[in-house]
Amino acid sequence: MITPRTPGEFREMMVTYPGPNAELDVCFVANPSALSAFVNALEILPIDPAAYVTDPNFILFNYVRVRTGQGLSFGDGVSKIYTDDKGHRQWFNMSTAKLLNSPLDVSCEPACTQLSVPPKTTFTGADVAPHYFPSFLYTSSLTNxxxxxxxxxVTIPDKGSRLLIVLHFAEIDATVTAAGARVFSISVNGKPVPGGDGIDLIKWGKAANVALFKTVDWQLGADESTVEIVLAGAKGASKGPSVAGLEVFRLVSRGPRTNANEFKLMRKVRDALVVPEMSNWQGDPCAPIAWPGVGCRLTERNDFTITGISLAAAELAGSVLPDIYLLKNLQYLNLSNNQIAGGVPQALINLEQLTMLDLSANDLKGTIPQGFGSMPALRILDLHDNELTGGVPADLFPPPPGVVIDFSNNPDVCGTTTRPACEALGGPGISDITIVQPTSSSISSTQIVWIITACILGVLLIIAVVVAIRLIFFQPHLPIEDEDNGTDGFYSQAARGHFLENEPPYVATLDEEAR
Known part of the structure; x- marks a missing residue:
């Protein structure tokens, strides 16, 4: 979390990102208890990934970058920022750091002095790949x-942080000409640093005016929020410790991210549906928080998979991406009450875990694809209030047990008990259940209709006679009439009621086909 300490403050972070043609998606997310996230400006600059060797699963947040040999009085000197760095870094003298409320505090025992050489002095190892540490950094040092x-x-906002510490050195004292004159050790929070004992800059660099640096990967304790770096002069040495610059980074785990393939696919889904920009469908679909209306689940691979999309009444105006079927773990898809055009993709039948598909109240056209009735997990299929045409697929009429289906308010859908026969609408008729094929060319379709009508009337007459006889001779007690005990030919009321009672809140009550 980034909390600005002063007006005009900026923060620097380093991210290892695959290249050379990779895209970088930067997303600012506000803490739920804070105001909205904001940024005045964003600058993206390249840096050699080998400049700071670290785990690519971590982001480096810079807390301190200072020339310790400049602005010795730490607040009373001239404020200055140094930007002539091929590595695109900004360096501060200690006065500037103090003005910016730097978390750095410097103290010396007995007292520090400042050494410097002309600004144009060259240093072996400076300004070269992969680090590109600038020569000007080494032209001054803080010594004791x-x-x-x-x-x-340095005070770090979060306890228990993992830190990357970079200390910069160069021997610029003209009186130090041989090894053994300046020797010191480095410790952090009272513990010796590996390789930090007996540091001799002349011996290390084999000469004066050599750019040297040491990195320390340090883990703070669970209750620690302060890192104290001590450079202590060795006994017998004629010179005390010296340091030219300091950088302190906090290593922040990037955490689980959305599966790379699903991440790319969700961006295509977003573009196909024309999701409004204000819907916050930016950045990673699942991390650090999920996009509104998107369900995610952490997998055993420690990445996120998409489990649901619910964007009812979200002002969508595009189409359903056929490739959405590649979201193999999708369990619900609710895009109802929008202005989605196009057709119902056939590929949706490949979503084996999908339990609910609601595309109702849109502008969908075309026929209902075959195969929905064979989807193993599907329990709700709602396509009402669209402009669909053609017959109901045979695998949906009658509907599979326990499946709620609604095709109401699609005037040109045909082929069910509550719809006209597809032949009457002039449609092709997908369902072979509602299409009667003539068995002989000598019998016309009109004759077939009369034969069926006569059979139905005969059956009804027989039933009426039987009922009349029972009423006359047996006088049964009539049950109280149930006003809504029928079915509309699509699904049973009991099956629908049971499913809706056990569904999550995102499942809206469906309008019945026949009212």
């Missing part, structure tokens, strides 16, 4: 007398 100490104390 023999046996003295320099303490660099």
């Amino acid at each position: 007398a023999a046996g003295g100490k320099i303490t660099l104390k």
Whole structure:
């Protein structure tokens, strides 16, 4: 979390990102208890990934980058920012750092002095790949007398942080010409740093004016929020410790991310549906928080998979992407009450885990695809209030047990008990249940209709006679009439009621086909 400390403050972070043609998607997310996220400006600059060797699953947040040999009085000197860095870094002198409320505090025992050389002095190892640490960084150093100490104390907002510390050195004292004159050790929070004992800059660099740096990967304790770096002069050395610059980064885990393939696919889904920009469908679909209306689940691979999309009445105006079937773990898809055009993709039948498909109240055209009745998990199929045409597929009429289906308010859908025969509408008729094929060319379709009508009337007459006889001779007690005990030919009221009672809140009550 980033909380600005002063007006005009900026923060720098480093992210290892695959290249060379990879896209970088930057998303600012506000803490739920805070105001909206905001940023005044965003600058993206390249840096050699080998400049700071670290785990690519971490982001480096810079807390301190300072020239310790500049602005010695730490607040009383001239404020200055140094930008002539091929690595695209900004360096501050200590006065500037203080003005920006830097978390750095510097103290010396007994007292520090500042050494410097001309600004145009060249340093071996500076301004070269992969680090590109600038020569100007090494033209001044903070030093102490023999046996003295320099303490660099940095406060980190979050306890238990993992830190990357970079210390910069160069021997610029003209009186130090041989190894053994300046020797010191480095410790962090009272513990020695690996390789930090007996540091001799002349011995290390084999000469003066050599750019040197040491990195320390340090894990703070669970209750620690302060890192205290101590440079202590060695006994017997004629010179005390010296340091030219300090960088402190906090390593923040990037955490689980959406599966790479699903991440790319969700962006295509977003573009196909023409999701409004204000809907916050930006960045990673699942991390750090999920897009509105998107369900996610953490997998055993420690990445997120998409389990649902619910964008009812979201002002969508595009179409349903056929490739959405590649979201193999999708369990619900609710895009009702929008202005989605196009057809119902045939590929949706490949979503084996889909339990609910609601595309109602849109502008969908075309026929209802075959295969929905064979989907193993499907329990709701709602396509009412569209402009669909043609017959109901045979695998949906009668509907599979326990499946709620609604095709109401699609005037040109045919082929069910509550719809006209597809032949009457002039449609092709998908369902072979409602289409009667003539068995002989000598019998016309009109004759077939009369034969069927006569059979029905005969059956009704027989039933009426039987009922009349029972009423006359047996006088049964009539049951109280149930006003809504019928079915509309699509699904049973009991099956529908049971399913809706056990569905999550995102399942809206469906309008019945026949009212």
